[in-house]
Each structure stands twice: as structure tokens, then as C-alpha cells.
Amino acid sequence: MTAREQPAPVTTDPGTVAADFLQELLEAIGLHVEVELDRRPDGTYWLTAIGPDADFIPGPNGSTINAIQYLVGLVTLRRAGQYIRLVVDADNYRARREQTLTEMARQYAAQVKRTGQECVLDPLNPFERRIVHTALLDDPDVITYSEGDEPDRCVVISPRRPA
């Protein structure tokens, strides 16, 4: 078999573009982490930072990880020419956050049922709002919707009144 030199293929897979940029960015911040790329069945690209410095990435209230996620999405759109749903994760942050948000949603739902008053949550990003909506989807006594404009868009939990 002749070993013919192949030129390196130009990477246009948006997930790889995103992962490469995230790796570069985290190294520039001075973090020792490796970014792993995984494509979930729903089409979302998960970029998970693994390593000794991964717990630095979330930042206060997730402000750092969410800013990084937003910027990596913008850069990927520019470089790969298409919008992808991507999640930046580190140190299991998203799973822990999902648990926190689910518990919070149920507590507020209980309060709404008790008082009959609707409740407006603090602003959340689209991904986190979806966690709250999903947590209360099967609750027969409340409905949820979102109001306001990004980045201050909030979930509202409201009593479901009999028709």
C-alpha cells in the first residue's frame, strides 16, 4: 500500500469547531482542562471540560460558564456557518444545576398552590427555563410560561384554574 500524503481535511463539523475554540479559550484563561465533545440524541452538542481546574469554570451563579457558552455559540456560528444547540459543561455543573432548578420549581409550585398567586422566578437562560417548564409539566395544578425579553426573560408559575 502506498503511503500517500493526504492533506489534513478542513474541519467544518460545527461541534469540533466549538470544542476547539472552547479548548483554546479555557487554556487562555489559564485552566488545565480537556474539552470532550459529545452529540446527544436530541442533536445538542455537549462540550464538557474535564480536569483539575474544571470547578473554576461555572463562576458565581453560573455567570462564567453561561457567558462562555454564549460566546462559543457566537464564534461557532461565524466559523462553521450554522447555528447549533450547544451546552458547555464542567465538573457535572449542568446536572447539579438541573437538580437545584427542579427542586426550586417544585417549591415555588407548592407556594403557588397554597396562595393562589402566580410567581415570577429570577431570569434564567433558555436552557434553564426549559428545565423549570419540564419539571412542572405533569403538575395538574399549575401552568408555566415565560415572559420578558432576553437576557431578563423569566419563568412564571401560575395556578391552573378550572376551565
Added chain:
Amino acid sequence: MNEVITLLVRALVDHPDQVEVKQVETDRRDLIRLEVRVAASDTGKVIGKHGRIAAALRAVGRAAAARQGKRGFVDIVS
């Protein structure tokens, strides 16, 4: 922090060669203050609707400075 903001801003604009990130002297040793300048036509690309991109750049700048034990501030000059 300078390297981080330069990397991000260059990746966001149409004219990366016109990106200028300069550290400004402050009277506090624990504070890093950066001034970012881009081509006039790129201003929107680093500010974004309702300042959302600028806010994200500031958040990442703060994190990069915190990594060095400092406070970081990013000023977008237009």
C-alpha cells in the same frame, strides 16, 4: 486576561486586524482594566443586542482576572 479578551474579540469581528486591546493604568494594583477598540463597523459585534455580548465579554474577563487573583474590568470604547 488581555490574551483571553483579544482571542474572543478577534473571533467575533469581521476585521480582527483592527482589534486593539490595551491595558489601562489604574491606581489599584489588584485591578486590571482593559480598553477594547474595534473597527467602527464591528462595534455591534462586540456589544450585541441590549449589550448582551459586551456583558458576556465582561463576565469572562472577570473570570480570567480572578484566575490571577485580580479584579477585571473590560471597557468597550466606541
